[in-house]
Amino acid sequence: xxxxxxxxxxxxxxxxxxxxxxxxxxxxxxxxxxxxxxxxxxxxxxxxxxxxxxxxxxxxxxxxxxxxxxxxxxxxxxxxxxxxxxxxxxxxxxxxxxxxxxxxxxxxxxxxxxxxxxxxxxxxxxxxxxxxxxxxxxxxxxxxxxxx
Numbered sequence: 723x724x725x726x727x728x729x730x731x732x733x734x735x736x737x738x739x740x741x742x743x744x745x746x747x748x749x750x751x752x753x754x755x756x757x758x759x760x761x762x763x764x765x766x767x768x769x770x771x772x773x774x775x776x777x778x779x780x781x782x783x784x785x786x787x788x789x790x791x792x793x794x795x796x797x798x799x800x801x802x803x804x805x806x807x808x809x810x811x812x813x814x815x816x817x818x819x820x821x822x823x824x825x826x827x828x829x830x831x832x833x834x835x836x837x838x839x840x841x842x843x844x845x846x847x848x849x850x851x852x853x854x855x856x857x858x859x860x861x862x863x864x865x866x867x868x869x870x
């Protein structure tokens with residue numbers, strides 16, 4: 723018989739995403755003085771641990787019921803995180819394209835900085851998703867009231 727969980731699925735998801743973010747930043751900042759910023763970016767590979775979330779959802783928290791409030795909080799925080807992450811990706815892509823075309827006269831972005839917008843967008847999206855979800859649960863029922 724599975725052990726009862728003591729944390730809501732959505733709260734676990736938010737804290738797990740924040741933990742992965744902290745792990746990525748710690749790995750990057752610890753490795754930076756020793757190997758340089760280019761090679762220390764490998765610390766963001768820990769973002770792949772976000773792929774374990776479906777396993778937690780399907781096997782660990784499978785019998786936990788979700789009410790409308792939980793689904794609403796999850797959908798709104800996911801939308802906020804996704805929209806801001808995509809905005810960061812497009813803004814950085816536009817900035818890099820402008821800088822490399824106008825300043826350096828290149829036709830393409832060098833491979834060494836190619837993944838920078840995607841990584842920054844993913845980090846911003848996950849961070850905003852987690853913080854927004856935690857804020858919705860902190861506010862409680864007041865987060866569901868319509869603003870007029």
